[in-house]
Amino acid sequence: MQIDLEIFFEEYNYKRAHQGRNMNGRTPFQVFIGGMKIQEQEELSSEN
Numbered sequence: 001m002q003i004d005l006e007i008f009f010e011e012y013n014y015k016r017a018h019q020g021r022n023m024n025g026r027t028p029f030q031v032f033i034g035g036m037k038i039q040e041q042e043e044l045s046s047e048n
Helices: 002-015 028-047
Strands: none
Touching: 002 028
């Protein structure tokens, strides 16, 4: 069962494009990484 769950999460978060609000066909992982980059840029700009 654990292996099946891991396979599902892999497919759901990294491979399957989503149609949710502001997803624009990206995977949840792509959205998460994009948010991390924005946060990093905001932190860098606030330090200056």
